[in-house]
Amino acid sequence: MNLPEKRILISDLCGLLNAYMPEEQVKNVYRAYMVAATAHDGQYRRSGEAYVFHPISVAMILAELKLDYYCIVAALLHDCIEDTTLTHENIVDEFGEEVAHIVQGVSKLTGLEFHSNLEKQAQNFRKLLLAMSTDMRVIMIKLADRLHNMRTLQSVNREKQLRIAKDTAEIHAPIARRLGLNSIKSELEELCFKFIHPYRYEVLEHKIRKRYGNLNKITIQIEQEIKHRLAQEGLDKVQISGRKKATNSIYKKMKSKHLKFSEVLDMYGFRVIVDNVDQCYQALGIIHNLYKPLPGKFKDYVALPKVNGYQSLHTVLFGPGKIFIEVQIRSKDMDFISEYGIAAHWHYKKKNVNSAELANNWLGSLLDIQQNSGTSIEFLEKAKDDLFPSEVFVFTPKGEIIQLPYKSRALDFAYAIHTNVGNHTVKAKIDGVNVDIATELRSGQTIEIITDKNAKPKPSWLQIAVTVRGKSAIKANLKEESSYELAQLGEHLLNNALDYQDNHSPISKKKWKTCLIELKCSSKKELYIKIALSEILLSFALNKLQGQEGEASNNRISITNTKGKAVNFARCCYPIPGDKVAGILTNSKGLTLHRFDCGNLIHAKQKDEQWLEVDWQADKNEEFEVLIRVEIENRRGMLASIANAIAKINVNIEHLEVEERDHTMRALNLIISTKNIAQLDETMYTIKSLKFVHSVTRV
Template identity: 35%
Template sequence: MARGLLGFGQRPIRHLDDYQIALPEWLRQCIANVHPGTDQNCPTDPEILLVSAFDFGFQLHEGQFRASGDPYIVHPVAVADLLRDIGASAPVIAAGFLHDVVEDTDVTLEEIQQHFGLEVRKLVEGVTKLGGIHFNDRTEAQAENLRRMFMAMASDIRVVLVKLADRVHNMRTIGALKEEKRQRIARETREIYAPLANRLGIGRFKWELEDLAFKLLEPEAFREIQHEVATKRSEREQRLAVTVDLLNERLQRVALEGCEVSGRPKHLYGIWSKMKRQQKAFHEIYDVAALRIITPSVETCYRALAVVHDTFRPIPGRFKDYIGLPKPNGYQSLHTAVIGRHRPIEVQIRTLEMHQIAEFGIAAHWKYKEGGSPATCSSDSERFNWLRQLIDWQQEGGNDDHNDYLSSIKEDLFDEEVFVFTPKGDVVGLLKGATAVDFAYRIHSEVGHHCHGVRINDRLCPLATPLQNGDFVQVLTSKTAHPSLDWLNFVATPTARNRIRQWYKRSHRDETIERGKNLLERELGRDGFDVLLNGEIMMRVAHRCNVVTTEDLLASLGFGAVTLQQVLNRFREEIRLQTQQQEEEPTSSEKVARALMVPKDSVQFQHSEEGTILGIEGLDYRLGGCCSPLPGETIVGTVALGNHGVTIHRQDCCNVESIPRERRLPVRWNPRLNGKRQNFSVQLRIETIDRVGILKDILMRLSDGAINVSDARVKTAAGRPARISLQVELQSADQLSRTMAQIRSMADVIGVARIGQGGP
């Protein structure tokens, strides 16, 4: 439909009256200024470009509607309007009009380029949402989406302006979506997009995104603070007005002309965060509003600061000079807190240019060169060092673990608390408690990998020394140096921790492959294992586990990046699919594989209200130690020779295969166990980084989940991971899955497995 309507740049622009939706005044003016009938093909005039992009999008989205019922074109118009508000250039605003057309219509990127040029095409390509890609879970989808976005940002940082504007309008209109989806989007907004807006210095987007997410995630707290702020508004505005008048008078008295003093309310999420951080009630937070002084020059900023401190009593330790030491996102201002009218008041002092950068970030900061990209500006390369670090980690294999990748992104996006200097005087921001190793990995992965010493303020110091504000840090490197697992005991940032673990995984690849092979062989048995391992089925299993080769799969299994149960589940699914597709004689590898399949024919059992196991009433039985079955798992009974009763196995226990069918009994768990608390022993093997206190941390994690540990043993060897054997008391298979997931989520844990998973 779209190509038939639009042709290839031959249809002229239409009259203003042809658009039957409400338009921003600036867009209406642009349409009025552009002569109807103007050719749309590759316009160079900014107004014609914007009108052409809007008209193009209007035609393509005609007949499409949002979940709210509004015409879909309302959304790209709102995105373009937000971009114009922050001062974005015409190509960026045009990309705002067109950011969804490739995904939602049959127009291609090549046609976008033909109509609007290469620059707009690249921007649209960078912000086009993922389509036609299937992920195993939502975490994987989010991680992949963010990888694509950061790669696009690395080539042209302006891509993220459209992404952020898109997210702001989606959050404004999120009410039409289901509650579960609203919560997910709001949480992602708070964790990723609001910090990203802050990183880029776009305060206007950051504050609105935080408040919109706050309203959805903590609705009661939002309404309470909104009510409190509204109730005290008149009193607060009166108090601020008196303070503003007093400061204006004092500034004029010392002949500081051109200064503008104003009061500003703090956004609701900022107030709530401060209440949580300081453990205070609303009435104990005095600075819910602040003063801002806009001055004509940097010199005037410091002179105005002197007037503020002369007029009011400054609060010790609350002065910060972000003009002399700007934040990494380019933010500059003087911050001070004083006692005014018996209450603390926050005061910000900055020039008009600094204020524009604080409000609009990169959109106000960059002067784009024609045909160029801001990412190529050498003067700004250090400003986005964090982005380069994310890209480096992606390219060196840091994307194996989606949770690690997401945690690293979140760490890199949030505000730093410690600012230190490189030997050249460049500022590097780190989390509080960061050490020289964290600093080295922030500079570059290779610097971290080859770090062997550090000079802090020209003095040799231990690598574990926490860095302080203003420290000058020089990392000493050597080609023969490599990371130590001991570093994991003191690094403060997820980025450094993840890269140390990635290095360990790569450098011990042969060892982890052998470990993974042993785990899998113990489950599948040696008979035909090599044939199966090199077969097509296992290759498909590897692809489903997001690795390229079977060897990569074994390495991931050995290191703990994937669990044995995950591999077996995907393996069984592949066998089922192949069995459905062909009924011919199976190959040798398939014969081995099908031995793992659960029989399809199910046996109907008589209900019994007596005993733990139904189907063996009156007989002695024991739970097989080879597989330690749990309620919730499919089980089978085997009659022991010599009249020794019945042994209960998991149905997928490989020991069952060696027992003749005439000695097998159909049994099942008593469903009435669901209402009783009965514990069953399970043995777990945990492989972890060897550090002091790791066993205590694991036991504390289990204690928090009310899991009893009846036995614990630790085996260590120099230069190797520690192996911990735990015997735990559990009530069901579901509880086992939750317990293993809790242990696996701990930062220093390499892998966790159930001992006795069907093997001898």
């Protein structure tokens, strides 16, 4: 889809609809436009244009996807219930129940009070899901609505641009990807990048235009060579198109692989469309014979489709002129579903439309999540997690393929089979070998689940499960079966957190009562259970119990010393006083401090583990271990020189490991004792001052 260069008129919309709709339906679409124009009369957008041009543009986006009559009419009326005097009953009378139901599903919540924008967003998303569960056209209109809003986002202030663009990147673009709506997904992602990082977008656009101009002849040459070779081998009815990769796609690659622009080689892609599956593999062999394939860069999404139903063969090749090219090979049916996704369901006459089936499977998964989520905000966060899967393909003992998110465990596989299987799991077999239920899965493995009717979920399973479906099912079961154990765990975590505060004054009955009311808990036991299940963040409960009346929420605790307390220091990142730190609370280890940018802390947050920001003011006499890496020339006496240098500033080496790089260089991994970050900086400066030292870094 291209950005519109001119205003879309109702005549443009009707002209497009005439190509695939009966004349009578097109007339009714025009009648819907007249109703919308009358209802929105006197309303204007931020850009200054009449509001009715917005629903026309939304309907045009859907018409490009060839959506049906009811969806186009609903798109024209989608803001009427919310923003005008037109009612649900009026729409039923004029256009029938089906159109009215879709419009009602798209309408935002009105007449309700929310504590925050996040809660409003979460409630709207939940309502959208419930409407989607009966008609997927609701989400189609919502995505088209967001796409047009993004196209016209330059009309609003910078703060609103950022908020809307980030919201779109987190929710709408991933939903479009999940539903196979690649044209909408790609444009949304490109616009999000443009508004979130405008300077980076402009710089990259300039560089891409410059490079594309220089290599335009080569891309035409490649396209002709591929077409000629395929024709020689009997594939003469092939469609081939070349394109440069989107700015956003190139930026993501540069960021994820730490590349400079000049190092991005596969900037050009070619799409080869053939008649059937057999010709896909035939064309692949011919093209691999024409250009040398890059090892490890072939992906077969035909045999193993993506979660949204997308199918294609992807390969990266060494092309002429020392450039890399990506080639996608697919059949006409695959290309159709790739472009239209779930929209194919309404105008593709074959019964086996993968995208529609997979979209409904995903919707069923989200419905399970919403039923087991305590709050709308919790549901929104879980749904976001479910929108960003990287797939692992594993097999049941009968040979059926099960798709799971990356890093899924054997326990997640059990819950993917059925909730009852998951709830009674005791162990698993991977390729015939007994394994623990926490074992991480890899693509291609065959998984068998061993169950016992007396087995039941444990609170510790929440730390094992990766999939949202698995976590939700475990929580639902624990609420019913293990309330006593959960209450004990939650009470233990809360009491420990209160102890770390060095505030031994008792919590008044008034504060307890206020805390329970504000967190919507009927008793302390319910609060403890929700803390154990991470349905209420520990930091929220602490703020309610310890904050002064009227005081802003402060999601952190203070620690003045660590002696005599269950406080541990993570060996993955070696935090010391002066670092920005957070603590993970567990029933077994107490509080473990991590540096705020530690990968393990980030992973713990994603797994809903209890964590708190920590204001750490250590005792002046305490010392803490920290790991540094020293790159040195390989010469005699250098270890003694380092030890003598840091001994002069009262720093000790607790542990030493030597890595032989080559005959001229060595790397030393030193664990040293230091009091704070200032002393660490002094130590690193002292070591760096030695002539044979090339670099000193903190690990």
